[in-house]
Amino acid sequence: MDHTLKITNVLADSTRYSIYQYVTKLNQPVSVTDIAQNFSIHPNVARLHLSKLEDVQLLVSRTRKTGKGGRPSRLYQLSEQDVHLQFPYRDYHLLARIALESLMELGMEGERTLYSTGFKYGKAMFKQNFGNQNPENFSVEEKIKWLQESAFIIGMFPNFEYVKHEETIFFSLSNCPFKDLAKENPQIVCTLHGFFLEGMMRALFMNIQLKEVHNMMEGCATCSYKAAL
DNA sequence: ACGATAAGCTTCGCGATTGT
């Protein structure tokens, strides 16, 4: 069967799609038992769903020795390989590469423009979703909730932690929407992503300063940031 | 080497849904 058809077929099942989203958000390997418990389904069914997702390379699996004896359990996690579906066919990834390379040709000026545009788009992205609200009237916790919802819309699943006495928000991203491009040019793309995120946050927190703490391109499980309010 | 253990795999049947 055509690979595209296979993917649509696999994701057409709502349980399977939910499992895929669950694994994406969790950003941790899951076992058949985990899925069975979380979705209240029989382990056989969970296994079937997971193996179908693996079949189309949305997930990959490996075995885990328990150290307790017994057959090792199988752990499923997100595939590093990106799966794209576009109808009709479009190649925005190629367009992004062309645009990025063109900007880099312009040197420092191009780089600065890239970052300021990223910032602008981050801010606009947030305002597009929640622009009608006045941030003045809301608590930090409520603002964080908005940020989280806004990030969900564009495929990021951040975990926020607000440390009140330090006036600081820590957060980590398990899924980078720019990962594909970041692999080719981590320095530029990750910085751009930082500016984009800062733009999003600046829509809510007027004086926020964002700093990258960990980067998944350097082998960390997530990208994490520290934002001083 | 072998038994115990734990987990995955296979097969079958049931019921619901969809297609002809």
Next chain:
DNA sequence: ACAATCGCGAAGCTTATCGT
């Protein structure tokens, strides 16, 4: 109305690892 397909659960089988 009937056939085909699919999701699901149960049961039994197989496989891989550990401890003795």
